[in-house]
Amino acid sequence: MTKYIFITGGVVSSLGKGIVAASLGRLLRSRGFSVINQKFDPYINVDPGTMSPFQHGEVFVTDDGAETDLDLGHYERFTDTSLGKYNNVTSGSVYQHVIKKERRGDYLGGTVQVIPHITNEIKSRIVGATKQFKPDFQLIEIGGTIGDIESLPFIEAIRQFKSEVGIGNAVSIHTTLLPYLPTSGELKTKPSQHSVNVLRSYGINPEVLVCRTTKPIPKTEREKLALFCSVPKDAVIECRDMKSIYEVPLALEAQNLAGVVLNALNTENRKANLKEWENLVERIKNPKKVIKVAIAGKYTKLSDAYISVVESLKHAGYANDAAVDIKWINSEECMDYETCKNLMKDVKAVVVPGGFGVRGIEGKLNVIRYARENNVPFLGLCLGMQCAVIEYARNVAGLKEANSTEFDENTAYPVIDLMLEQKNVQGYGGTMRLGAYECHLKKGSVAAKAYGKNVISERHRHRYEFNNEYMKQISDAGLVFSGMSPDGMLAEIVELPELDWFVASQFHPEFKSRPEKPHPLFKGLIDAAVKRL
Numbered sequence: 032m033t034k035y036i037f038i039t040g041g042v043v044s045s046l047g048k049g050i051v052a053a054s055l056g057r058l059l060r061s062r063g064f065s066v067i068n069q070k071f072d073p074y075i076n077v078d079p080g081t082m083s084p085f086q087h088g089e090v091f092v093t094d095d096g097a098e099t100d101l102d103l104g105h106y107e108r109f110t111d112t113s114l115g116k117y118n119n120v121t122s123g124s125v126y127q128h129v130i131k132k133e134r135r136g137d138y139l140g141g142t143v144q145v146i147p148h149i150t151n152e153i154k155s156r157i158v159g160a161t162k163q164f165k166p167d168f169q170l171i172e173i174g175g176t177i178g179d180i181e182s183l184p185f186i187e188a189i190r191q192f193k194s195e196v197g198i199g200n201a202v203s204i205h206t207t208l209l210p211y212l213p214t215s216g217e218l219k220t221k222p223s224q225h226s227v228n229v230l231r232s233y234g235i236n237p238e239v240l241v242c243r244t245t246k247p248i249p250k251t252e253r254e255k256l257a258l259f260c261s262v263p264k265d266a267v268i269e270c271r272d273m274k275s276i277y278e279v280p281l282a283l284e285a286q287n288l289a290g291v292v293l294n295a296l297n298t299e300n301r302k303a304n305l306k307e308w309e310n311l312v313e314r315i316k317n318p319k320k321v322i323k324v325a326i327a328g329k330y331t332k333l334s335d336a337y338i339s340v341v342e343s344l345k346h347a348g349y350a351n352d353a354a355v356d357i358k359w360i361n362s363e364e365c366m367d368y369e370t371c372k373n374l375m376k377d378v379k380a381v382v383v384p385g386g387f388g389v390r391g392i393e394g395k396l397n398v399i400r401y402a403r404e405n406n407v408p409f410l411g412l413c414l415g416m417q418c419a420v421i422e423y424a425r426n427v428a429g430l431k432e433a434n435s436t437e438f439d440e441n442t443a444y445p446v447i448d449l450m451l452e453q454k455n456v457q458g459y460g461g462t463m464r465l466g467a468y469e470c471h472l473k474k475g476s477v478a479a480k481a482y483g484k485n486v487i488s489e490r491h492r493h494r495y496e497f498n499n500e501y502m503k504q505i506s507d508a509g510l511v512f513s514g515m516s517p518d519g520m521l522a523e524i525v526e527l528p529e530l531d532w533f534v535a536s537q538f539h540p541e542f543k544s545r546p547e548k549p550h551p552l553f554k555g556l557i558d559a560a561v562k563r564l
């Protein structure tokens with residue numbers, strides 16, 4: 032029978048609840064339990080797919096094509112489990128479903144209300160994921176901060192759910208902040224007490240507190256928290272700021288978080304096998320070299336916008352005993368080639384990530400041209416691949432004004448064009464080519480060597496594609512199309528095998544990299560960069 036762990040957050044947002052949920056998932060997995068994570072987001076958008084990366088950070092895409100919260104990326108990376116559309120639930124999707132049922136007449140004249148109709152739908156999403164995965168433990172993180180109006184239906188659903196499954200089958204972990212006041216030299220517990228009081232006023236008594244803090248929690252503060260928040264002393268878990276997020280599971284293990292949770296769930300503790308994870312953290316903490324890698328995109332002010340790309344680069348670094356030092360290059364600052372050259376001078380590799388719209392495109396083309404002409408290892412992702420094709424078409428294949436119809440509808444050489452299946456698509460939500468598709472690799476290509484196989488499956492999120500009318504002209508000029516869809520119609524990977532590393536993919540490899548298993552395309556990039564040191 033599945034047992035449930037609910038994770039709420041108090042005092043402030045951005046506490047790292049997602050990392051705590053992912054870390055606890057890893058700690059339970061390392062004890063041989065099966066685990067899945069789920070994220071509840073209280074906003075009204077049906078999914079984050081339509082939100083600006085500036086506001087919401089990256090949109091994480093699952094194998095089954097769901098556009099989800101970036102926390103799902105952490106869950107997948109920490110627990111090495113592939114998740115899907117059942118793992119991210121938003122208020123928007125819950126209301127959309129209930130309203131659809133109401134319009135269909137399913138409620139037979141009844142008044143449709145938050146309680147029980149919305150809360151029932153939320154509970155059915157919990158159970159739906161349980162039925163699909165049948166895990167030993169299901170960890171459910173509730174976005175937002177306790178006290179927010181919009182998360183109330185989720186909290187109420189949890190209250191009901193906890194009492195329905197009974198004591199010992201569900202627990203709540205409340206993550207809070209202990210601010211440090213330098214003037215008095217104290218960690219303050221009052222905000223956490225208030226936050227727990229609010230949670231209790233909703234009918235939920237947390238069994239465990241995870242406290243974010245910059246300093247160790249002294250015994251007296253620990254006792255105070257236990258007393259005022261009605262939890263045992265050993266259930267007050269300290270979560271200090273760490274240099275790397277991958278250290279968090281070990282820090283929480285040292286505080287016996289999993290043991291406390293298992294005890295509250297009447298489940299016998301098991302010995303954790305964290306050997307590999309410990310080796311990983313050892314490598315992370317003791318890099319033998321530093322590699323400067325540029326990410327040239329337009330959302331550079333918010334690194335969360337490219338979080339899976341950043342993590343994938345780090346993973347490939349770990350495999351090389353190297354720390355990756357990211358240099359953020361705003362592609363809009365590269366519109367002038369001389370400025371671009373200067374910005375690129377000190378980098379050992381460059382990634383041009385995904386994106387939408389014309390802003391900064393000419394800058395990205397300059398970055399790619401510089402990488403190609405100077406043999407700087409380059410990886411293009413989705414839009415980055417489309418830009419690599421445009422750059423090659425313009426500067427090598429002689430198609431001077433080549434472009435994507437996304438940026439210039441009337442371009443003389445539309446080397447990138449809207450996919451046929453996209454031509455009649457209406458609306459923006461969930462309508463791109465999404466999720467995992469197979470791709471066949473050309474034997475002996477750089478890509479095939481990197482993957483060590485000829486058939487792969489990768490995740491997509493795009494509307495435009497390479498226009499096959501230009502296949503002959505551009506491949507005659509030297510660009511190798513080394514990955515194609517199984518029907519041979521869709522270009523998935525391009526490469527220049529004569530360079531140290533020049534590979535670009537229409538898909539997003541960054542969604543499948545894991546800390547202990549770096550993605551082959553990122554590993555190839557960083558391996559090539561290391562060789563140049």
Ligand code: GLN
Nearest residue numbers: 385386413414493494495
């Ligand atoms: N804008 C491009 C397209 O829709 C690339 C998308 C992306 O990079 N995710 O095809």
